[in-house]
Amino acid sequence: QKEVEQNSGPLSVPEGAIASLNCTYSDRGSQSFFWYRQYSGKSPELIMSIYSNGDKEDGRFTAQLNKASQYVSLLIRDSQPSDSATYLCAVNRRRRALTFGSGTRLQVQP
Amino acid sequence: GAVVSQHPSWVICKSGTSVKIECRSLDFQATTMFWYRQFPKQSLMLMATSNEGSKATYEQGVEKDKFLINHASLTLSTLTVTSAHPEDSSFYICSARGAGTTTDTQYFGPGTRLTVL
Numbered sequence: 001q002k003e004v005e006q007n008s009g010p011l012s013v014p015e016g017a018i019a020s021l022n023c024t025y026s027d028r029g030s031q032s033f034f035w036y037r038q039y040s041g042k043s044p045e046l047i048m049s050i051y052s053n054g055d056k057e058d059g060r061f062t063a064q065l066n067k068a069s070q071y072v073s074l075l076i077r078d079s080q081p082s083d084s085a086t087y088l089c090a091v092n093r094r095r096r097a098l099t100f101g102s103g104t105r106l107q108v109q110p
Numbered sequence: 111g112a113v114v115s116q117h118p119s120w121v122i123c124k125s126g127t128s129v130k131i132e133c134r135s136l137d138f139q140a141t142t143m144f145w146y147r148q149f150p151k152q153s154l155m156l157m158a159t160s161n162e163g164s165k166a167t168y169e170q171g172v173e174k175d176k177f178l179i180n181h182a183s184l185t186l187s188t189l190t191v192t193s194a195h196p197e198d199s200s201f202y203i204c205s206a207r208g209a210g211t212t213t214d215t216q217y218f219g220p221g222t223r224l225t226v227l
Contacts, residue, residue, distance in 0.1 A: 097216075
């Protein structure tokens, strides 16, 4: 079992729709959770971090965390073609290196 | 804030030569830096973790004598790929974490694309 699992996609949504990206993790001791966006040929860019159960909103992005289910998600509202990228879920125990999932490729169709 | 730079952004070298990649935190002190490698269409793989002033901790399967890491200051870490071979061609990305950044958040440099002929 991989430590962090994501559906590789591609996830295709029409412009203006809500994109829902999911991630599960195996280490119950994980304390920090992150979503990064990576465009092709570029390095990851931090979108959001979340540390406690529930929802956290930042602009068009909402991260959701459920530690009991070991589940993290990212919602992107009003998806734009510029959101087309690979989205990486990352988790870690305190002060350790991040463990990344393999990423979900999102395609937003104009 | 929390800007990380890498140099060079790309490098092409002949097989058998050594290549040094620099990673700098520009506006914060990075107590810990991480080096990742990413092959095409694959996820990031952690190579090593370096703490300022101490030896790097390498992940299983990463040759410490081939990938030399130095973290001599709170703003600079270097990765030297020694005797590079074509199979070392990859996208090398550093990230930094430390005082002045959100706890546990890692900020990534723009990456260095290495091509070994």
